[in-house]
Amino acid sequence: MQRRGFLKAAAGAAGAAALPLSACGDGSGDGEVTLKLVAAEYGTGESDTSRRYWEQLAAKFSNQTSGISVDVEIIPWEDIDAKVDRMVEDGNAPDIAQMGPYAAYSSRDLLYSTDELLSITTQANFVPSLAGAGEVNRVQYGMPFVSSSRLLFYNKTLFEAAGLGTDPEDAPKDWDELLDAAQALKDAGVKIPYALPLGPEEAQAETLMWMISGGGAYTDDVGSYTIDSEQNIHTFNWIRDNLVGAGLTYAAPSETNRRTAFADFVKGDVGMLFGHPTLMQDARQEKVDFGIALKLPGRDGPSESTMGVADWIMAFKANGHRSEIGKFLDFVFEDTNVLKFTQRYDLLPTTVSGVERLSEGRKDLQPFLDHLQTAVFYPDNKTSWARVNAELKKQIGKAAEAGGEPPERVLANLQSIAESASTREE
Structure with missing residues (x-):
């Protein structure tokens, strides 16, 4: 996919x-x-x-x-x-x-x-x-x-070592719980508490899942682009300040691809990440004891939807x-x-x-x-999405860099590109 x-x-x-x-x-x-x-x-x-x-x-x-x-x-x-x-x-x-x-x-x-x-x-x-x-x-x-569809995977062995519950009901239900779990994993010596792949392979997927969990998306109900919405800006400020800035994920998410994140999870180096069903097969082959959260952890509670x-x-x-x-x-x-x-x-x-x-x-x-x-x-029904998607893969990782360009500026630039492409589409 x-x-x-x-x-x-x-x-x-x-x-x-x-x-x-x-x-x-x-x-x-x-x-x-x-x-x-x-x-x-x-x-x-x-x-x-x-x-x-x-x-x-x-x-x-x-x-x-x-x-x-x-x-x-x-x-x-x-x-x-x-x-x-x-x-x-x-x-x-x-x-x-x-x-x-x-x-x-x-x-x-x-x-x-x-x-x-x-x-x-x-x-x-x-x-x-x-x-x-x-x-x-x-x-x-x-x-x-x-x-x-995508959900939160977690390594039960690492969770147990960090003193965290391992049942799906105990998995992080909101951002605060995800942050607490990531910090506990780091304190227990886990190499990558939360894998955040915002590299060019599939940055659009990780981005959309975080947007959804924060109450946003790429477009609104009538199909207009909303990349720089208040919700999305808040989401990336939270990611930058609480996960990347605190050393709870990869040092350079913009250079990390999903393939790398999945491989690290299968090796037992990752505590949590968003994944799809294929990851189950690979984790089982390598004898990884994993769990899957019942819902995507959201900003203020479990999200009622996820990315498809x-x-x-x-x-x-x-x-x-x-x-x-x-x-x-x-x-x-x-x-x-x-x-x-x-x-x-x-x-x-x-x-x-x-x-x-x-x-x-x-x-x-x-x-x-x-x-x-x-x-x-994804807004696959928009001809402009191909261009927006390509630019997003190049730029969105900057919005998560600690000490880098402000997320609102990165998202505003992508919104401008999207609106320009959408105008030509019409």
Whole structure:
């Protein structure tokens, strides 16, 4: 999830290769249509490549659906957005892309809307908060493929050594309790009491979680940017003065990536950090005894929401295969197919029935599933977000530097960039 931390590893040349799954024609004379699907790589190598999932799914669909075949190309996360951009500009748009934000294409009228493609049953089955995050002007173009939410992880062994409770009910519920826990961990000799990754890899995620916990967000209810809101300024002043300034996190958060923070947690060097479900798998492999807070600790009490992340499927109009795309996507979003992918990578399903089925078998994921309904997402429906996100990754770390530029100045500069980009968007 560009936003995904561990899931962004390059797949290598084999994973990026096109995978023709059928020798069927291109629909130009034999009555058959071959759909072109471009999808992101979620694996870290050949052993867990996404290629196998899409290859099996496409083959199964083609075998049971007369006249439609599917060609699949798997591309590493760090390359897929740029490559699809090139495909579109060169007049070779895929029929379907599973990747990051969709708004840049929907704003140019390049995408089919969801109601032009999917059955009513499939449309109605999306988790409402995720469906809403895929809308532009109340029309859904982005179909949420997989999702994730974030919560506070803590190392039980380190907590116990610091004299802190280890049950989820005892985890920090507000900023004061988080600060007290971080100080206790430091006094007990913990190397990094709270991991604060504001480096360029995924600074936008850490930032949004802290904004939410402080009562703010990137945008307001009508979609206007609010980066320099009073709440967000207060949040970063608190982070700078109470965590970074007190030596309770990394010395240089602006140079620290989430991958580093996760790796340090798995090594047992971090007391607390915000994480997503994939971190559970890695921590278990290294025998880390960890807990997960039931809610995000907020400014004055537990936060009622947290950050949600979705990766999107979008369908391009260029090749005119609306009916065939719709049939394939209805198949993609069947529960069996959704759960096969999400369970492979410890992600969350995006359908109501998928969430219900996963809840029955994966109780450890329940806290993350519970928060999907109220999660706050990136403003992926704004074409300006790509530029804002890029600038935020470069600058937001400065707002947490002890003795550095005042947070209000950093946030005001980012707000100016956002408003400028948003004006061009209109």
